[in-house]
């Protein structure tokens with residue numbers, strides 16, 4: 001028994017914790033930062049003021065995680081972020097294809113819980129900092145659940161708190177609001193009338209109880225729904241993130257007025273629900289009840305802190321290259337009117353770039369606080385560029401950079417800024433690429449020595465002569481293109497199959513992208529018009545032009561509703577069909593066509609369909625495409641970019657395998673295989689359901705054998721992108737054979753990269 005005798009005063013308990021890195025904020029950025037740092041070998045304290053991790057992606061707010069793939073609505077092919085965030089999203093697909101936000105919470109908690117290098121402090125709010133000269137020496141947090149004060153000491157700190165609670169108090173230079181167009185020459189910079197800050201939102205979920213349910217609104221609910229100019233858009237189907245435009249607060253201080261903004265949003269949400277339940281306009285709502293309403297708002301924008309570089313509109317639109325590129329973005333520049341839900345204007349103003357853009361390392365640390373990293377939405381970007389870099393998969397990817405940078409700083413006794421020097425940055429880039437992290441235009445070059453020393457034999461290499469005509473015939477209600485990776489030089493002749501309902505003319509164009517790393521078909525290399533007779537027929541396409549350089553080409557069949565096109569059920573890593581169609585959810589109306597001079601480009605959108613749709617167009621390709629060989633295993637690129645970058649077995653190969661032979665015995669400690677989990681497929685984490693739990697391209701079963709044919713390792717039922725096999729005791733061998741099973745009889749086995757160390 002504890003007896004507390006009367007005392008004049010008592011203090012709460014206090015713990016001092018020492019680590020290499022303190023990460024403040026357990027949103028996706030802070031979480032991925034902490035995991036990356038911990039796996040790289042440094043001690044991390046991750047402090048999160050909420051009971052769960054994930055920030056806006058958590059069950060407390062319930063936003064779906066998006067990034068450069070943009071709901072599959074833009075031209076950024078194979079652009080899902082790599083590394084820890086990919087592992088998390090692929091795991092979520094496997095366990096939670098229905099998008100239950102509570103399950104997503106458990107995945108994040110589990111990932112952090114598994115890392116022995118992370119001390120996780122949940123329900124702990126950081127409220128103060130200590131500084132010595134230009135360095136933060138400690139931050140202080142308080143957990144009301146265990147009535148404990150924490151003093152967290154470390155040589156390095158990362159502010160991933162969204163609002164910048166550490167960076168602000170440490171005196172880091174910051175901005176809040178929008179830059180003028182003149183400051184950086186950003187033509188899309190908004191006027192004060194449009195608004196200079198994005199507001200908060202609160203979501204709700206509803207559910208059908210199977211019997212009538214009444215709703216009596218709280219007294220604070222909005223009474224007059226017509227105060228919301230777009231109130232006619234409400235219906236009983238859209239809830240959760242579909243109602244992202246229930247936004248408010250862009251004209252207030254989104255930090256200091258946050259509680260006030262929350263009450264206004266509750267007023268809106270309960271007013272909307274009152275409208276749905278009690279206006280009489282939605283009889284189908286009779287059995288619906290409110291299942292959940294957010295208790296905290298999702299925050300979009302507040303402070304942005306200044307690094308040595310500030311990302312601006314032109315970096316995104318012109319896809320400027322940076323020596324210190326460490327991450328990438330690809331969401332549209334997405335600004336909202338500051339009046340939010342009460343605005344007469346459209347809820348957002350989104351403009352896409354023709355491809356993904358690089359994010360430089362110099363945006364990820366404070367320009368005036370020496371040991372402070374920045375991660376998440378508060379990184380050094382202008383208001384306009386923030387409009388794109390703020391989405392969660394991008395924030396998570398940026399967090400991974402900070403995690404790895406912190407490890408290098410500890411290892412080499414550097415400060416964040418010193419790591420940006422030319423002679424250090426390459427090491428950071430390479431260490432990131434080793435973890436599956438993607439940096440556009442960069443390739444992994446370390447850790448491949450053993451592979452490069454080996455003579456590599458494969459049981460077969462796919463030479464793509466044909467996508468057999470074994471799929472459906474589908475009418476060309478949109479223009480459709482088959483993307484094909486090609487070498488520089490003469491375009492191949494193509495045979496395809498069509499059916500016309502009457503005599504007509506089919507127009508086919510061979511296109512490519514003005515930048516070889518892009519997948520926007522903005523250059524027409526050649527065009528052919530073919531007269532078709534009514535009925536089924538084979539067509540032959542011969543183009544006299546050349547591919548200017550190795551890249552993806554687009555065989556575009558322009559829209560003609562009198563024609564059906566033959567598809568194939570065969571799917572291959574790095575091949576995809578795309579359609580010139582719309583996706584209003586991400587402001588894709590088939591073509592981006594800026595009317596004003598706002599510094600963005602006009603171009604067409606050619607986007608894929610989600611499975612089970614999205615079949616390849618059946619075709620024969622003269623000479624075949626021989627870009628799926630074993631040399632891809634060591635080219636250092638772990639996803640399709642300008643080329644497929646994968647070894648792919650032949651469809652007919654019944655026993656696909658890769659063998660590595662060395663002249664002498666090698667000591668092998670670990671093996672890593674990078675499989676195809678379709679980086680083109682966005683993995684929205686909540687609400688949206690996915691048609692599969694395992695990406696169909698992914699190798700599930702394989703064996704590793706030594707030179708004597710003895711089994712070293714067998715893996716079954718894999719679904720992850722990266723398989724790391726760490727041997728408790730190093731093995732000695734002069735050969736390794738990898739025997740794969742095809743993921744499906746219509747999908748050949750594929751491997752992007754093999755690392756043997």
Ligand SMILES: Cc1cc2nc3c(=O)[nH]c(=O)nc-3n(C[C@H](O)[C@H](O)[C@H](O)COP(=O)(O)OP(=O)(O)OC[C@H]3O[C@@H](n4cnc5c(N)ncnc54)[C@H](O)[C@@H]3O)c2cc1C
Pocket residue numbers: 024025026027028029030047048049050054055056057063064065066067124125126127160161162163165199200201202241244297298299300375376377378390391392393395
């Ligand atoms: C309504 C809305 C819709 C959006 N739509 C999308 C979308 O569809 N897809 C998408 O990807 N992005 C979307 N975004 C953007 C995205 O959610 C944010 O930009 C992103 O969450 C920022 O990530 P972060 O890790 O920096 O911050 P957060 O996700 O906000 O995480 C920061 C964490 O730090 C914690 N924290 C704050 N202060 C402290 C403190 N003092 N001590 C300890 N912890 C603290 C917070 O509780 C929070 O959990 C949307 C944003 C909003 C608000």
